[in-house]
Amino acid sequence: MSIDVPERPDTPCVAVCSTTFDEICRGCGRSVLEVANWVFMTAAEKNNVWERITAEGYPRRKG
Structure with missing residues (x-):
């Protein structure tokens, strides 16, 4: 039995939100x-x- 694994996360969020100050999140x-x-x-x-x-070039993840 094979399990389908998503190729990417459910959301591009990387917990570096800047939308309070920027139109485009950094x-x-x-x-x-x-x-x-x-x-x-x-x-x-x-x-x-x-x-x-x-x-x-997003999402910008550290690491």
Whole structure:
């Protein structure tokens, strides 16, 4: 029996939130609206965000 393992986390959040001060989060690269609406977004919408932020070098994880 095989288990499907997601290729990426459920959210791009890296707990380095800066959306209180910035329009684009310095940690994950999402906009304020994307962060606020993430749980309501469809899988396709989330995938579009993931593709954009990874192309831009996000999420920025330490380590």
